[in-house]
Amino acid sequence: MTKSMKSNEVQRDWIVVDAAGKRFGRVLTEVATYLRGKHKPCFTPNVDCGDFVVIINAEKVEFSGNKLDTKEYYRHTGYFGGVRTDKLADLLENNPAKLYRLAVRGMLPKTNLAKDMIKKLKVYAGSEHPHTAQISQSEGK
Numbered sequence: 001m002t003k004s005m006k007s008n009e010v011q012r013d014w015i016v017v018d019a020a021g022k023r024f025g026r027v028l029t030e031v032a033t034y035l036r037g038k039h040k041p042c043f044t045p046n047v048d049c050g051d052f053v054v055i056i057n058a059e060k061v062e063f064s065g066n067k068l069d070t071k072e073y074y075r076h077t078g079y080f081g082g083v084r085t086d087k088l089a090d091l092l093e094n095n096p097a098k099l100y101r102l103a104v105r106g107m108l109p110k111t112n113l114a115k116d117m118i119k120k121l122k123v124y125a126g127s128e129h130p131h132t133a134q135i136s137q138s139e140g141k
Contacts, residue, residue, distance in 0.1 A: 005044040010037075012120075013051045014131065020057035027061060028100070032107035035117045048113050052120045058096040059125045063088070073102060097123035 015034050019027045033039055037049030071088040091099040100123045108114040122131065 003042070005042050005047050005049055007047050010042075010047065010049050014054065015051050016054045016056060016129075016131075018056055018127075020060040020127075022061060024061045024063050024067075024103070027055070028103050028107060031055065031100075031121065032104055035104065035120055036108065046113075048116045050117050050120060052122070054122045054124070054129055054131055055100060056124050056127050056129055058100060058123050059092055061092075068092070073099075096125050 017027060017031060017034075031053050034053045035050040037043050037051065040049055043049055068089040069087075072085045073088070073091060075084050075086070076082050077084065088099070101118060101121065104121060105114065105118055108117050122129065
């Protein structure tokens with residue numbers, strides 16, 4: 001018989017992912033799996049079983065093809081003709097945390113659980129992060 005987890009029984013860990021030299025999509029799928037909790041044997045689809053994820057060296061990630069020059073992200077201001085575009089290269093340079101959140105959010109379920117899952121994602125452009133207590137726990141993974 002399969003046991004369903006309850007939200008108060010979930011054990012959360014901190015996982016540090018180094019994005020330097022890795023492909024962008026590969027990093028995102030790994031992060032989405034950790035945030036969702038699918039790497040755990042006690043995964044339950046209707047419960048937030050995921051871990052906290054810290055991404056370091058976010059701006060040193062690699063892209064294939066001409067994505068840095070051609071890929072655009074669209075947003076709307078709410079007014080007529082209010083469509084705004086942001087190039088991938090500009091987002092990566094100015095606000096890599098926003099870029100990672102946009103991309104990971106698309107890989108999470110389209111429910112209220114995704115709002116709680118995305119809050120556990122921490123993105124830092126450099127190799128330094130303030131979650132120093134979690135460094136010793138994540139090195140074993």
